[in-house]
Amino acid sequence: MGSTTAQFDTPGQPGPFSPPGQHGQPGQPGQPGTGAFYLPPGYQSSVPPRPKGRGKIVAGVAALVLLVGGLSGGLGGYLGYTFANDSSAVSSLDSPRPASQTSNAAPGSVEEVAAKMLQSVVQIQVVTRSGAGEGSGFVISSNGQIVTNNHVIEGAASGGSIKVVFQDGKTATAKILGRDPSSDIAVIQADGVSNAPVVQLGNSGDLKIGQSVVAIGSPFELSGTVTSGIVSSLNRPVSADGDSPNSQATVLNAIQTDAAINPGNSGGPLVNMQGQVVGINSAIYSPNSARGQAGSVGIGFAIPMDQARRTIDEIVKTGKPKQTVLGVEVREAQDGGAQVSKVTAGGAAEKAGLKEGDVITKFGDRRIDSSDTLVAAVRSKAPGDKVTVTLSDGRTVEATLGGVEVG
Structure with missing residues (x-):
């Protein structure tokens, strides 16, 4: 689900995590450089001769230091253990475990919404000739009707399989009841399902x-x-x-x-x-979806x-949804709005008196600043709805929206 990036040291070069002074330093004039962890090939370091007559004294001092150090270490360990187990110290480990929280989720909380919804949300797995994909859906009928996006299941429309995975781990095969590519909505039917919880x-x-x-x-x-x-x-x-x-x-x-x-x-x-x-x-x-999965x-x-x-x-x-249409093709207008580039014969726009070149700036109460805005506004309505269309020259026309069967 992610990747980590490691940085490696280059041999013979200082690494990013090396303490100062652990790399070779320049030698004196006429000598090769030496370092704490490596020497140049063939280099022999000179060792000064040991002074005579002081070996026994040094050994005796070393033994005394070791004895004192051992006593100090033992005393320090004892004191540390005693302080660590001081009965007056407060420790989180000594606190009793809190009682289990069995109260219901607060009304209107995310927790309450999740508890209510999760049992009705499913995973949808689709396998086609060209590959596999997955998406989500939600149950709208106890016999297994499930709403999802068209783009989740459209690959199975021309030959493929759909599997539904419910929250409790149970699975079922499914078939497409109908779909509308223009609104990106589809309904599938899970096989052999009954008493499914619905949203x-x-x-x-x-x-x-x-x-x-x-x-x-x-x-x-x-x-x-x-x-x-x-x-x-x-x-x-x-x-x-x-x-x-x-x-x-x-x-x-x-x-x-x-x-x-x-x-x-x-x-x-x-x-x-x-x-x-x-x-x-x-x-x-x-913005970076072109580089991989968004x-x-x-x-x-x-x-x-x-x-x-x-x-x-x-x-x-x-099984056949209807797409709401105005009966025009539009493009971006130079000064804002949606410019009519084509009028469908016999459609709602022609009946309302719209002509090629008209610029639509308002659809009902909604300001139209682009061609996509007009398309979205039309599709938010239902076939048969009456809408006032305002043009850039101030004219208004009344249009009764049509419907085209899709799927």
């Missing part, structure tokens, strides 16, 4: 910036991982198509959070402090549950 779905429209949230999933195959943070922003237009950053095929109208979201968290729930699912964790911002930098994105719920319901009931 409670919340209202993402009630979220406020700064509100506490919890993310649960299987980052880097670490199932049942719980992280916490806040709602950093709302209605953030995010392209989840990592391979085509300029594509509008998958643009999310996302909840931004600083709760840690990593590879493997995709498809897991973002939960409020009442234990209700308010979003589906789907994407992260990672990790959390505190900027994660989740699909709002109010938007996802409609798609999930359509998949469960019909």
Whole structure:
């Protein structure tokens, strides 16, 4: 899960951890250099002759020093042992163990949310012809219907296998009930499952910036991982198509959070402090993702549950979700906004009177500063919704949004 870096000394060179003075020093003029730990090849150090007639005296002094040293060492050891076992000293080891804490988690705490949610969050393992991957999901029906991201299971759509691992370690094979690549939502069915604990779905429209949230999933195959943070922003237009950053095929109208979201968290729930699912964790911002598997930098994105719920319901009931459309293709406008580059014949935009070259600056009450913002705003609505569209020249038109079957 990580790597360590070791620094090695180069032979004959000072190492970073060597004390001063342990390397060769220059010799006197006419002599080779010597050192405390090595000598130049063939160098013989000169040893001064031993003085005569003092050997016995030196030996006697040495013996006396050893005797005194031994007595001092014994006395010091005894005193040290006595002080260490002084009955008046206070030791943490003598304190009684604290009583086991059996009280329930505080209401609205991360602990309480985790205890409520973990049993309903699963790990999803996918094997395809081209390789294997994994993600997360959460159970929405006791017979094993599970919500996840489309990008987690899309590899199995053209031939592959899906396995679900529940929190208690039980496993089940699964099949795809339906999926919507444009919203990055999918529903799978786990086989042979009954009485599975289900999540409670919340209202993402009630979220406020700064509100506490919890993310649960299987980052880097670490199932049942719980992280916490806040709602950093709302209605953030995010392209989840990592391979085509300029594509509008998958643009999310996302909840931004600083709760840690990593590879493997995709498809897991973002939960409020009442234990209700308010979003589906789907994407992260990672500036160095091109160098390898991206990790959390505190900027994660989740699909709002109010938007996802409609798609999930359509998949469960019909297997064919509908994508909300305005009936235009757009690009960035030079002075801000979304410029219409193409109008779909018979679509909502044409019926409302929009034409090629029009620049959309407002969609309902939402300011439009880019083409992605408009795409995200449209997809946050449902087919049949009526919206006022404001143009850069001050004109407004009323559009009734259409729907296109996907999946």
